[in-house]
Amino acid sequence: MTTPIRIGALISGTGSNLDAIMAACESGGINGRVVFAGADNPSAAGLKKAENRGIPTFVVDYSGIIRSYKADPDPARLPADFNEADIRTRQHLAGDSDRLRTFLQTRAIAEAALLEQMAACPFDLLVLAGFMRNLTPYFIDRVNTEENRPRIMNIHPALLPAFAGTDGYGDTFRYGCRIGGCTVHFIDYGEDSGPIIGQRCFAIKEGDTLETVKKKGLALEWELYPECIRLFAENRLQTVKMTWTLPDGKVTQRNVVRIVD
Ligand code: GRF
Numbered sequence: 001m002t003t004p005i006r007i008g009a010l011i012s013g014t015g016s017n018l019d020a021i022m023a024a025c026e027s028g029g030i031n032g033r034v035v036f037a038g039a040d041n042p043s044a045a046g047l048k049k050a051e052n053r054g055i056p057t058f059v060v061d062y063s064g065i066i067r068s069y070k071a072d073p074d075p076a077r078l079p080a081d082f083n084e085a086d087i088r089t090r091q092h093l094a095g096d097s098d099r100l101r102t103f104l105q106t107r108a109i110a111e112a113a114l115l116e117q118m119a120a121c122p123f124d125l126l127v128l129a130g131f132m133r134n135l136t137p138y139f140i141d142r143v144n145t146e147e148n149r150p151r152i153m154n155i156h157p158a159l160l161p162a163f164a165g166t167d168g169y170g171d172t173f174r175y176g177c178r179i180g181g182c183t184v185h186f187i188d189y190g191e192d193s194g195p196i197i198g199q200r201c202f203a204i205k206e207g208d209t210l211e212t213v214k215k216k217g218l219a220l221e222w223e224l225y226p227e228c229i230r231l232f233a234e235n236r237l238q239t240v241k242m243t244w245t246l247p248d249g250k251v252t253q254r255n256v257v258r259i260v261d
Pocket of ligand 1 (some may be wrong): 011012013014015016018046122129130131155156157173182221
């Protein structure tokens with residue numbers, strides 16, 4: 001039996017995935033325990049779900065931080081270890097130069113506050129469970145400190161790489177897809193672009209609405225996320241860099257996850 005893992009969670013809303021993860025830890029489905037739940041806004045209902053189980057919670061008010069920095073963009077407010085030029089070379093998010101600057105600066109302030117809160121509760125795995133903020137390399141590199149050992153997971157409401165972004169089920173439904181699904185992946189420097197760990201799919205039939213699509217998808221999320229975390233806890237996820245030669249002769253590389261026995 002391996003040592004139980006310590007799981008940190010970040011949420012923005014209802015926290016039904018967090019609930020499923022906490023329940024799986026309690027029932028022994030995951031060999032681990034949730035050590036904190038943090039949110040980017042004080043009204044995230046999922047915080048209460050964690051508190052009810054005696055799990056420490058915290059809030060880093062992203063909206064307040066962004067508003068206040070835009071009103072007074074004093075560089076002295078940036079974290080002392082923030083190096084914008086360096087972060088720019090690594091991040092893969094789009095945006096024109098000025099908007100990107102504001103984005104990277106405000107997120108660094110918020111992410112430094114997250115890291116400070118998280119420092120009180122050491123963790124092995126960080127799960128994003130409906131956390132509706134893109135993380136920048138400032139944060140990612142301070143959590144992923146070992147090469148080829150990513151430890152930030154996310155759940156996305158679509159079959160990636162289709163429909164990245166904030167409304168996966170809505171985009172799937174409006175596109176007229178016959179199949180929808182959800183994906184658990186490790187975070188990298190892009191938006192919903194990191195190595196895929198697991199996926200589940202469901203049929204979209206005549207008569208389905210956006211509401212029924214979301215319902216079907218969420219029910220699968222609650223199974224898939226604990227299952228992927230269980231694999232992490234069993235040390236069965238290996239990230240490897242694959243090199244492929246495409247039909248036109250170009251060579252491409254991608255990190256992929258291998259599930260080992
Ligand atoms: C889920 O659909 C998840 O895939 C997406 O946001 C939703 C969060 O739901 N990222 P909940 O807060 O876990 O109930």
